[in-house]
Structure formats: C-alpha cells, structure tokens
Amino acid sequence: MLAFTLRRAIQAIGVMIAVGVIAFSMFRFAGDPVNQIVSLDTPAAEREAVRKSLGLDDPVPVQFARYFGNAAQFKFGVSYQFRQPVSNLLMERMPATLELAACATVFAMVFGILMGVYSALRRDTILTKFFQAVSLIGISLPTFLIGILLIYLFSVTLGWLPSFGRGDVVRIGWWTTGLLTLSGLKALIMPSITLGLFQMTLIMRLVRAEMLEVLRTDYIRFARARGLTTRAIHFGHALKNTLVPVITVAGLQFGSVIAFAIITETVFQWPGMGLLFVQAVQNVDIPIMAAYLLMVSLIFVTINLVVDILYTIVDPRLRSTIRRPA
Amino acid sequence: MTVPVLSVRNLEVEFLTRRSTLRAINGVSFDIAKGEVLGVVGESGAGKSVTGLAVIGLIDPPGRIAGGEIYLSGTRIDHLPPEEIRRIRGKRIGMIFQDPLTSLNPLYRIGDQIVETIRTHMNLSETAARKRAVDLLAEVGIPAPDKRIDAYPHEFSGGMRQRVVIALAICAEPELIIADEPTTALDVSVQAQIISLIKRLGRDHGTAVMLVTHDMGVIAETSDRVAVMYSGRIAEIGPVQDVVQNPLHPYAKGLMGAIPTLAGEDKRLVQIPGSMPRLSAIPPGCPFNPRCAFVFDRCRVDRPEPLKHGSHAVACHLFDTTPHEAAKETAA
Amino acid sequence: MSDAVVPHRVEPNAPAARSGTGWLKRALDSDIFYSFRRSRMTMVAAAVTILFFLLAIFASQLAVQNPFDPAQLQLMNSRISPLWTAEGQSPFLLGTDEQGRDVFSAILYGLRISLVVGVLGVIFAGTLGITLGLIAGYVGGAIDGLIMRIADVQLTFPAILIALLVNGVAKSVFGNRLDAMSTLAVLVVAIGLSFWVQYARTVRGSVMVEKNKDYVAAAQLIGLPAPKIMLRHVLPNTMGPILVIATINLALAIITEATLSFLGAGMPDTMPSLGTLIRIGNNYLFAGEWWIVAFPGIALAGLILSINLLGDWLRDALNPKLR
Numbered sequence: 001m002l003a004f005t006l007r008r009a010i011q012a013i014g015v016m017i018a019v020g021v022i023a024f025s026m027f028r029f030a031g032d033p034v035n036q037i038v039s040l041d042t043p044a045a046e047r048e049a050v051r052k053s054l055g056l057d058d059p060v061p062v063q064f065a066r067y068f069g070n071a072a073q074f075k076f077g078v079s080y081q082f083r084q085p086v087s088n089l090l091m092e093r094m095p096a097t098l099e100l101a102a103c104a105t106v107f108a109m110v111f112g113i114l115m116g117v118y119s120a121l122r123r124d125t126i127l128t129k130f131f132q133a134v135s136l137i138g139i140s141l142p143t144f145l146i147g148i149l150l151i152y153l154f155s156v157t158l159g160w161l162p163s164f165g166r167g168d169v170v171r172i173g174w175w176t177t178g179l180l181t182l183s184g185l186k187a188l189i190m191p192s193i194t195l196g197l198f199q200m201t202l203i204m205r206l207v208r209a210e211m212l213e214v215l216r217t218d219y220i221r222f223a224r225a226r227g228l229t230t231r232a233i234h235f236g237h238a239l240k241n242t243l244v245p246v247i248t249v250a251g252l253q254f255g256s257v258i259a260f261a262i263i264t265e266t267v268f269q270w271p272g273m274g275l276l277f278v279q280a281v282q283n284v285d286i287p288i289m290a291a292y293l294l295m296v297s298l299i300f301v302t303i304n305l306v307v308d309i310l311y312t313i314v315d316p317r318l319r320s321t322i323r324r325p326a
Numbered sequence: 327m328t329v330p331v332l333s334v335r336n337l338e339v340e341f342l343t344r345r346s347t348l349r350a351i352n353g354v355s356f357d358i359a360k361g362e363v364l365g366v367v368g369e370s371g372a373g374k375s376v377t378g379l380a381v382i383g384l385i386d387p388p389g390r391i392a393g394g395e396i397y398l399s400g401t402r403i404d405h406l407p408p409e410e411i412r413r414i415r416g417k418r419i420g421m422i423f424q425d426p427l428t429s430l431n432p433l434y435r436i437g438d439q440i441v442e443t444i445r446t447h448m449n450l451s452e453t454a455a456r457k458r459a460v461d462l463l464a465e466v467g468i469p470a471p472d473k474r475i476d477a478y479p480h481e482f483s484g485g486m487r488q489r490v491v492i493a494l495a496i497c498a499e500p501e502l503i504i505a506d507e508p509t510t511a512l513d514v515s516v517q518a519q520i521i522s523l524i525k526r527l528g529r530d531h532g533t534a535v536m537l538v539t540h541d542m543g544v545i546a547e548t549s550d551r552v553a554v555m556y557s558g559r560i561a562e563i564g565p566v567q568d569v570v571q572n573p574l575h576p577y578a579k580g581l582m583g584a585i586p587t588l589a590g591e592d593k594r595l596v597q598i599p600g601s602m603p604r605l606s607a608i609p610p611g612c613p614f615n616p617r618c619a620f621v622f623d624r625c626r627v628d629r630p631e632p633l634k635h636g637s638h639a640v641a642c643h644l645f646d647t648t649p650h651e652a653a654k655e656t657a658a
Numbered sequence: 659m660s661d662a663v664v665p666h667r668v669e670p671n672a673p674a675a676r677s678g679t680g681w682l683k684r685a686l687d688s689d690i691f692y693s694f695r696r697s698r699m700t701m702v703a704a705a706v707t708i709l710f711f712l713l714a715i716f717a718s719q720l721a722v723q724n725p726f727d728p729a730q731l732q733l734m735n736s737r738i739s740p741l742w743t744a745e746g747q748s749p750f751l752l753g754t755d756e757q758g759r760d761v762f763s764a765i766l767y768g769l770r771i772s773l774v775v776g777v778l779g780v781i782f783a784g785t786l787g788i789t790l791g792l793i794a795g796y797v798g799g800a801i802d803g804l805i806m807r808i809a810d811v812q813l814t815f816p817a818i819l820i821a822l823l824v825n826g827v828a829k830s831v832f833g834n835r836l837d838a839m840s841t842l843a844v845l846v847v848a849i850g851l852s853f854w855v856q857y858a859r860t861v862r863g864s865v866m867v868e869k870n871k872d873y874v875a876a877a878q879l880i881g882l883p884a885p886k887i888m889l890r891h892v893l894p895n896t897m898g899p900i901l902v903i904a905t906i907n908l909a910l911a912i913i914t915e916a917t918l919s920f921l922g923a924g925m926p927d928t929m930p931s932l933g934t935l936i937r938i939g940n941n942y943l944f945a946g947e948w949w950i951v952a953f954p955g956i957a958l959a960g961l962i963l964s965i966n967l968l969g970d971w972l973r974d975a976l977n978p979k980l981r
Contacts, residue, residue: 015811015814018811019811026823026827026830136963136966136967137963139966140909140959140962140963140966141959141962141963142913142916142917142920142933142958142959142962143917144916144917144920144933144936145936145955145958145959148936148940148943148951148955149955151943152943152948156943156944156946163944217428218423218425218428218429219428219429219430219431219432221384221423222421222423222429222430222491222494223431224384224412224415225382225384225415225416225421225423226415226416226421226443226446226494226495227412227413227414227415227416227417227443227446227447227498228416228442228443228446229412229446230412232442232446236442237431237434240431240433240434241431241432241433244433252814255814256815256816259815259816259818259819260816260818262818262819262822262921263818263917263920263921266920266921267940277822278822278921278922278923280826281822281823281825281826281829281921281923282921282922282923284826284829284830286826286830289823289826289827293819293823296815296819297815300814300815304814314433
C-alpha cells in the first residue's frame with residue numbers, strides 16, 4: 001500500500017516536471033519576459049539591462065531551476081495585460097472555478113448514476129430510450145451551444161435565471177462562495193448543468209455498461225441463489241461493484257471538468273480561472289497561460305493521486321495485492 | 327413411504343433462440359429423499375446444471391421451464407411467482423456453484439455476506455446472526471472463525487472459499503442442497519475434503535443433496551443414488567453401487583468403462599466414439615443411437631422412456647420387455 | 659462424377675459474370691452494407707452528412723453573396739430577420755447579421771471552413787498518430803516507452819486545453835496578427851497535436867500483435883525492409899479501427915475548431931467558421947435577434963450528430979463481437 005502510493009507519487013512528480021518544462025519553454029521562448037517589465041517604447045539598451053537583471057543571460061538550466069523554484073512558491077511572474085502578479089489573479093479566481101466544477105461534478109454523478117442504473121435494470125423501456133437519446137445529444141452538442149440554448153430559454157425567454165456572473169458572493173477568508181446566497185445559487189444552476197452534461201453522459205454510459213457486466217457475474221448469480229431480495233442484489237451488491245470503476249473515471253473527470261470550465265466560463269462570463277485563461281490566449285499573455293497550465297496540471301495530478309488511493313480503499317483486493325485493471 | 331424432499335416430474339426446459347427453440351431438458355423425472363445424496367453425471371451440455379438451476383428457479387430468459395412439475399417436500403414450486411420462489415432459495419434450497427473464486431462478492435467481508443443471507447431468511451438480530459455465522463464457519467471447518475469472519479474473499483484460498491460458499495448455502499438450514507460441480511475448480515487434494523464436508527453436512531442435518539458433477543469418482547464416493555444424463559434426458563438412474571458395477575445403458579457402460587481403476591491394470595480404458603449431439607441437432611428416437619454399439623432400428627425412430635429394471639430405471643430399448651408394436655398400440 | 663462435383667461446375671462462370679461490377683456487387687453483399695441498410699437512422703445520418711459536404715463544396719454556387727468579401731456586404735441590410743417572418747426580405751432566407759451578412763451564405767462558407775479544418779485536422783492527427791504508433795510498436799524499447807509516456811501524460815489533459823495552448827503559443831511566436839489562412843493552418847496543427855494519441859495507441863497495439871505473426875517473419879525472411887513491411891503488411895490490418903476513430907475524431911475535431919473559434923482563439927470575424935458565427939450571434943441573442951446564432955448552431959449540431967451516428971454505426975458494424 002505504502003509502496004504503491006509512493007510509486008504513484010513519484011510518477012506524479014515526473015508528470016509535473018514534464019509539464020514544468022513545457023510551461024517554462026512557453027514562458028521563456030514563446031513570450032519575452034522582458035515585456036513584463038518594460039513598455040513597448042523602451043530603448044534597446046534599457047531592455048538589455050532588464051534582461052540581465054532578470055537573469056535571462058544565465059544558462060537555460062539555471063533559468064529553468066529558478067522558474068521552477070519560483071513556481072513552487074506560486075510566483076509565476078507578472079501578467080502582460082493586468083500588470084499584476086499572476087498568482088494573485090489566479091488565486092482570486094480559483095474559488096469560482098472550483099465551486100463551479102464541484103457543482104457540475106455532483107450534478108453529473110447524481111444524474112449519471114441514476115440514469116445509468118435505471119437504463120441497465122430496465123433495458124427496453126421508453127425512459128431508457130429517452131436517456132440514450134439524451135446521452136447522444138450530450139455527446140454531440142458542443143458545450144457552448146448547450147450554454148447558449150439554456151441562456152436563450154431560461155434568461156432571454158423566461159427570465160428565470162441570470163445569464164452571466166456569479167451573483168452575490170460571500171467572502172470567507174481568501175475564498176469566495178456563491179453557495180450561501182440565493183442569487184449565487186441561482187447563478188450556479190445553468191453553468192453547472194452546461195459543464196456537467198458531457199460528464200453526465202459519460203458516467204451514464206459507463207454505469208450502464210458496468211452494471212450490465214456485473215449483473216452477469218457469478219457472485220450476482222450466487223446472491224440470487226441465496227434468495228437475497230432483488231433490491232439487495234441490485235442496489236447492494238451490483239451497484240457497489242459497479243461504482244468502483246465509476247469512482248475512478250468520475251474522479252479523473254474532475255480534472256477535465258476544470259479544463260472544460262474554460263468554455264462554460266466564457267459562455268456565462270463566469271469570473272474563474274478559465275475565463276482568465278481564454279483572455280490570456282486571446283491577448284497572448286504568456287505568463288498567465290504558463291501558470292494556468294501548471295496550476296491545472298497540479299490539480300490533475302493531485303486528483304489522480306487521490307483517486308488512486310481512494311481506489312485502494314474501496315477495493316479491498318488492492319490493499320494487499322497491488323494491481324490495477326487495465 | 328415418506329414424501330421425497332425433491333420430486334421432479336417430466337421436467338422440460340427450453341431456450342428460445344432467434345432461429346429455433348432448443349430443448350435443453352426433455353422429460354426428466356427423479357426423486358431425492360431426506361438425507362439422500364443423488365449424484366447427477368453426464369458430459370458437459372447434458373443438462374445437469376440446467377436441471378439444478380430449474381429446481382431453484384434460476385432459469386433466465388431466453389430459457390424457460392416449458393413443462394413438468396417440481397415438488398419440494400410435496401409442495402409444487404415450479405410455477406410460483408418470483409417473490410415466493412426467492413423466499414425458498416437460500417432458505418429451503420441451498421445452492422453451491424462451481425467456482426468459489428467468483429461466487430463471492432469481492433467487495434464484501436464474508437461475514438457480511440453470511441449475516442445478510444441469514445437475516446434475509448431468519449428473524450434474527452444482527453448479533454445473533456453474526457454468532458450463527460461464526461458457528462457456521464466453524465462447522466464448515468474454517469479455523470479461527472471469529473477472526474476470519476471479517477476477512478474479504480480474496481484473503482482465502484480456493485478450498486477455504488468453497489467452505490465459505492457451503493456455509494452460505496446451509497446458513498438457513500435448507501432441506502435440499504444443490505451442489506453444481508462443487509469440486510471441479512479445486513485442487514485434487516482439496517476436492518476430497520470438500521466432498522466429505524458435503525457428505526457429513528447431509529448426514530448431520532438430514533439434508534437431501536443433489537450433486538451435479540462430471541466426475542464419476544466423486545459420485546462413487548459420495549452418492550447414494552446416481553442419475554446418468556445424456557442430451558437432456560436421464561439415461562439411467564439407480565443405486566450408486568449397482569450403476570457403477572453393473573451399468574445397463576450402453577452410454578452408462580461406456581462412462582463406467584472410462585474410469586481408471588487400480589485393480590484392472592492391463593485393461594484399456596474404453597472410449598465412447600463420437601460426441602454428444604448439439605441441442606440443435608438431437609437425432610430422433612434415442613439421442614444416443616449414432617454412438618451406440620448396440621443400436622437397432624427401433625432406436626432410430628422411437629424414443630425410449632425410463633423403465634424399471636431391477637433396482638435401476640433405464641431408458642434403453644434393449645431392456646424394454648414389452649413388445650414394440652404393442653407399446654405403440656396402447657399409446658394410440 | 660457424383661453429385662458432389664456439381665457445385666464446382668458453376669464456378670468458372672461465376673467470376674466472369676461478376677468481374678465487371680465485381681467490387682460493387684461484393685460491397686453490396688457485404689455484412690457492413692447489410693447492417694447499413696438495416697438501420698434507418700444511419701441512412702438518414704449518412705444522407706445528412708453527404709448533404710453537408712455537398713453544401714460546403716458548392717457553397718459559392720449556392721450562396722447569394724460571398725460573406726468573406728466586405729465589398730459585397732451592405733450595412734443597410736443588417737439585422738434582417740428570416741424570410742418567413744414579418745420583416746423578412748428577399749434574398750436573405752435566414753436573415754442577416756449586424757454587418758449585413760446573409761446568414762445562409764455565411765453558414766455555407768462557414769461549413770466549408772469547419773469541414774476543411776476538421777478533415778485536415780483528422781488527417782494530420784492520423785498521420786502523426788499512425789507513424790508514431792508504428793514506430794513505437796515495431797521498434798519497441800526505449801523509443802516505445804518514450805512515445806507512450808508522452809501519450810499517457812497528454813491523455814490526462816483534455817484536447818481543448820492542448821489546442822488552446824498550441825494556439826496561444828503560435829500566436830505569440832508569429833505575432834498576434836496572423837492572416838486568416840495562417841490561422842486555419844494553426845488550427846489544423848493544434849487539432850492534430852491534440853488527437854494523435856488514440857491512433858498511436860491503436861496502431862501500436864495492432865503492431866504488437868501482428869509483428870509476431872508468421873507472415874511478418876516470412877516478409878523479414880525474404881529481406882523486405884522494415885518500413886515496407888509495416889506499411890504494406892501491418893498497417894492494412896489496423897484500418898478498421900482507424901476508420902472508426904477517424905470518423906468519431908472528425909466530429910471531435912469540428913467541435914474543437916468551433917469551440918476555439920467561439921472562444922475567440924480560432925477563425926477571425928472576417929473569415930468566420932460556424933463557431934465564429936455562433937460567437938458573433940451570441941452577442942445579439944439578448945436583442946432578440948436569435949437567427950444570427952440559431953441557424954449556425956443548428957447546422958453545427960446537425961453536422962456533428964450525423965457524423966457521430968455514422969461513427970457509432972461503423973464501430974458496431976466493424977466489431978464482429980457485437981454483431
């Protein structure tokens with residue numbers, strides 16, 4: 001167990017170093033860090049001085065080590081657009097993104113599992129066919145179109161929900177939350193659905209496939225031969241075994257939910273990291289792009305690690321013998 | 327004579343496929359008395375396991391019981407609604423499957439699985455059920471049962487897991503145990519232990535046992551009576567000593583001839599030529615006729631019914647004393 | 659001569675009769691075509707997909723104006739609602755946007771761009787992925803390890819993030835004012851770099867299986883060079899799964915391009931793709947000018963849905979296990 005966790009942690013660090021190299025290359029070679037300090041009409045001599053003072057004439061490995069050391073302390077340089085430290089900008093916007101991603105994941109999990117279980121247990125009903133149609137649409141419609149459609153329906157036509165922003169937020173320390181106010185909650189509904197719909201589809205398909213697989217196993221047949229009630233078999237035995245791989249996928253999906261939030265945040269003008277990143281791409285604000293990449297990778301890698309450890313807790317077989325299904 | 331624990335009459339099981347209806351069980355009848363062990367042998371696909379599943383009501387679509395009756399201690403159970411047959415499963419009929427490695431849910435402690443089963447069928451508190459679970463584990467020979475009860479299935483060896491499966495099968499004191507190839511997946515050294523365990527439990531509790539296997543050795547050791555199945559029918563049924571030492575049906579003869587013995591060193595093992603027909607291509611008349619050394623015209627048209635012959639009942643025209651034409655006339 | 663020979667006697671004639679339309683007949687007899695005819699939904703999806711491609715190819719013949727040519731746009735024609743509404747004006751079937759651009763014409767030209775980027779992106783991703791997969795599978799060892807490690811890491815990141823990063827870096831390196839055609843090239847590269855992993859994994863898996871088979875040993879024995887063996891013998895065996903991936907990837911590539919353009923990191927307003935049109939139209943949604951966003955949206959959704967349906971069917975039809 002410990003060796004397993006350790007090996008996973010080392011792998012995670014490896015990934016972070018690889019991503020760090022990419023982020024550094026972007027920071028150093030794609031953008032000119034000197035531009036962070038000086039304005040466009042600064043004379044060349046002055047630029048050269050700044051370049052020296054920033055250590056940009058040091059050997060590349062030294063620069064990389066310095067960049068990485070700074071990044072480890074959450075110092076990512078200064079944004080070209082905002083003339084502010086990138087870390088401040090990111091930290092300010094992170095709660096919005098994490099809250100949105102969490103709500104979307106909860107929505108996707110709850111409805112994905114319910115729909116998946118239902119369509120596995122009642123294979124030929126009209127509702128199942130409907131769920132399958134929804135899942136096809138969920139995979140085929142681009143996220144931003146779903147967002148626009150929701151806005152048109154619930155904001156433009158019905159006027160029930162706000163079409164942009166977070167509503168009123170409450171500040172708790174450095175964290176801001178929209179979960180404690182009515183307008184904040186209302187503002188969360190449509191972005192969460194938009195962001196979660198694709199994951200919901202994915203989870204529904206996965207749960208259905210896994211559940212059908214589990215229902216064919218010997219231990220389910222034996223559970224039936226023991227005379228257990230259908231409810232105990234379906235919702236005790238089959239569901240628990242179904243959810244083990246689902247946890248892994250859903251956990252891993254949380255990472256991509258954060259990345260996909262880029263689109264949702266743009267549609268709903270949600271003041272999160274994703275919106276910051278899109279603006280950075282539009283305005284070629286390299287320090288923000290590099291920092292966002294590092295932050296998102298860190299979140300991904302951490303989640304992967306947590307999911308791996310969770311997996312071993314849920315599945316007792318893995319606690320003693322470490323092997324992961326393909 | 328008392329009522330048998332299990333009584334099967336003219337059982338027919340069909341599987342509907344897109345092309346046709348396959349008859350997996352075709353007119354099977356037998357009884358098992360209290361405390362008796364009936365061995366059921368045959369090649370794979372002969373219908374042994376399907377018979378067991380039919381008794382316990384676990385034939386899933388596209389399969390279905392197409393005819394016949396099944397009585398448990400005199401009550402008919404084959405046409406009960408699903409909820410009622412569910413109450414019988416595990417309580418009055420215990421079942422043991424072939425592969426102990428896959429029979430237990432890997433994510434639940436074995437104790438939880440036993441307690442769950444006990445409490446489904448008996449009105450016991452959690453603590454009482456747990457105490458009973460420990461007793462059961464002790465009875466099936468699990469060492470340190472009060473500790474092992476909290477272990478997960480993967481922490482047991484195959485033989486130990488099969489003991490757990492047996493504990494699960496007997497946890498509500500069933501009248502009948504159906505053991506479907508209970509030793510096939512186990513090491514040879516463990517097989518004998520499991521067999522003697524099943525035998526002892528049957529004796530101690532007066533439980534009737536239907537032991538399905540393709541291993542004649544296991545049958546000879548354990549059973550009181552034996553039924554030889556071929557192509558969804560019973561070819562011969564009778565006391566185990568008589569059938570093993572003096573098989574009548576040509577197929578049973580072949581089957582017994584295929585068992586190696588220590589006594590007859592220089593005898594060649596007999597082989598039955600050909601293989602059992604597929605369900606979609608069962609020949610008319612006696613299903614064994616294409617492989618039978620004693621085949622004659624009647625075997626190709628007329629299906630033999632099991633007839634009493636001494637202590638055996640055998641479905642073979644060789645042992646039919648009534649003349650063929652006469653039989654036809656009475657039937658018409 | 660017994661009866662048993664009779665069937666053979668027909669044989670010499672049969673190939674001759676077939677030879678003219680041989681491949682066509684064989685194709686029509688095949689299992690794949692059979693399953694195609696069985697599924698009405700798939701036939702509709704195929705028809706819609708072909709229709710979209712035709713619309714894109716003949717865009718300049720069908721459109722009432724060239725939406726990319728500012729000289730043809732007149733501001734007095736701006737924000738006209740669709741033809742069937744009260745304020746509709748001929749010839750603007752689906753209305754016009756704020757620059758006086760005919761929405762129908764813009765969709766046709768936008769469709770063309772979306773399909774060109776999608777198809778080229780898939781070809782780029784496929785070529786890159788197949789090449790790397792062949793090398794990884796055939797050469798093995800450290801190179802295999804390196805390629806697959808990169809694939810693993812990249813797979814944890816969503817394609818859209820990678821595409822955005824590639825796009826941002828390209829803009830930074832080439833300066834922010836890329837012309838429309840260069841942007842298109844950047845999009846193709848960004849999409850290609852985002853989607854190569856699946857091809858590489860599939861091809862590598864097949865190569866690992868195939869390279870131990872006797873026919874490869876035989877080819878090596880007669881001295882064929884390794885690249886030739888891979889391309890001529892191993893690659894054809896992987897074409898089925900690749901086709902499925904490519905079809906589903908085409909839908910994904912079109913979504914990615916549309917998303918990038920919607921986010922303002924793709925095609926510029928002067929040469930809009932469907933995604934750009936939706937971004938532009940989105941700004942007028944609150945003003946009640948729904949048609950500027952609705953019709954490009956419907957076109958995009960219809961295109962992706964039909965390609966996805968085709969992909970699903972192809973996957974099931976080529977997978978003998980599911981038949």
